[in-house]
Amino acid sequence: MSARSILWLTWRQHRWAVGAVALLALGGAWALFEGEDSRRQTGSMTMLGFHATVVQLAFGCVVGVVWGAPLVSRELEEGTYFVAWGQDVTPVQWLRGKVVVLGLLAAVLGAVIGIGDGYSGDPRWTWGLFEAFWALQAGYAVFGLALGVLVGLLSRHVVTAMAATLVLYTLVRVFTAVVVRDHLLPSVRSTTDWTSMPQVPPGALVLRTGFVDSDLDPVDVTAECRPYTADSCMRSSGAASGRYADFQPADRIGLFQFLELGLFLLLSAVLLAVAFRILRRSGGWKPSRSHRRITSDAAGPADPTDPTDPTDPTDPVDSSEPETAATRAEG
Template sequence: MTGLLWVTWRQHRAVVSWTTVLVLVVVLFSPDLIDWAFRNAFGAVVAVFWGAPLVAREFEERTYLVAWGQDVSPARWLAVKCGLLGSAAVVLAALLDVRQIGFTLFGFALGVVAGFVTRRTVPAIAFTLVGYVLVRWLFAGETSVWLFESSVLCGVFGAVLIPVAFVLLSWRTNAFRMGVA
């Protein structure tokens, strides 16, 4: 592994590993009730444990000064982290239920944005959880809202939130400066 792929794995391997194990156990062995509950909670798990700490912890422990102070530009750092972790979350969501993909993407993006807003891990988690549950509740049920199924709608929200994260990044730092490793 090289470059930011190494960095992403080294920093997030623990949370990615335990989430993967949990998903595999649920998919392969779990009884129906736990199965149903976990499938529906997966987006929240990714939101709270993958998305929210992503930048909140960097601010809280002041390591953003290290992460964004190397040759790699902050924008590239965020793009690679969101790309890799977002893709991994989508694959795991798809293993559970295709409908979870949209919810999971939304949760992840909401968590990242919350991290920029609060700059603290625990408030970012709280903010994310409240926002996630609120949106899931507003667009609950199997019925379609505005012609979209709620999962698709949440996926669209997630796709909108990711550019918001880049705007917030460029407020905090000289995100797109030259120099790419």
């Protein structure tokens, strides 16, 4: 099947879902820019900018639920895969073509909705607007699509696949934001004695603060100091020699965004590789000859050159039974 045929088939089958998600992305991008303009006038985030930010955060999940989850599960649930995969295209070719087309669309629309933040409009990067980055939003959208495809292939049920994709996508995004993102690179530590506070540059993301001993190693607050003010107690008791602060500087934001983009693209590649492996190795997806063969009643006389026809036209016809019946009738 040619690239034009795959493109036409994908548009024909998914035009309503593609159109709805495209309108959501374009509308969200417009609302983000409108929110930035309103914020410059009012000094605070407007409701329009807030709702647009929510759409931006959830866009990858929308792609996974609306595009990815039903892509294979609908074919399996309705039994139409016997037709879709029984023609001149294999299941792997069918899925590869659709994933390429929808994946490119998802990346483009994700980049569109990631060009604004709905609040600052400031070209300077801040950790609070970490996910308002066009490349990162494109990676989230591709990941959502890959996750939905694999979940749909495993569940074989559209509603189940959509619900599971929603839950799994949310868990992965939250886990990445809370646990993984801050530790993509080792943090920077600033230590000082009791005469001053640790020096943290403006815009840095502070990960943890505490006390250090004479070797500048972190120490926990002792049991004796927990009921009191920890700072003065640790100092007077000699349990600590100073303070420390671990942070990620603001000049790492761009690097962290591309590292997280690479992480989600790697996850997407793994999910799609598993999906294609399952599809390639599962003989149950392939239509059997009985499903592809048209019966003689519907197709007319059998083709003597058809290798799928179990009958051999050269075999002699046994006419002994009709002749016996005719003889009895005459008698």
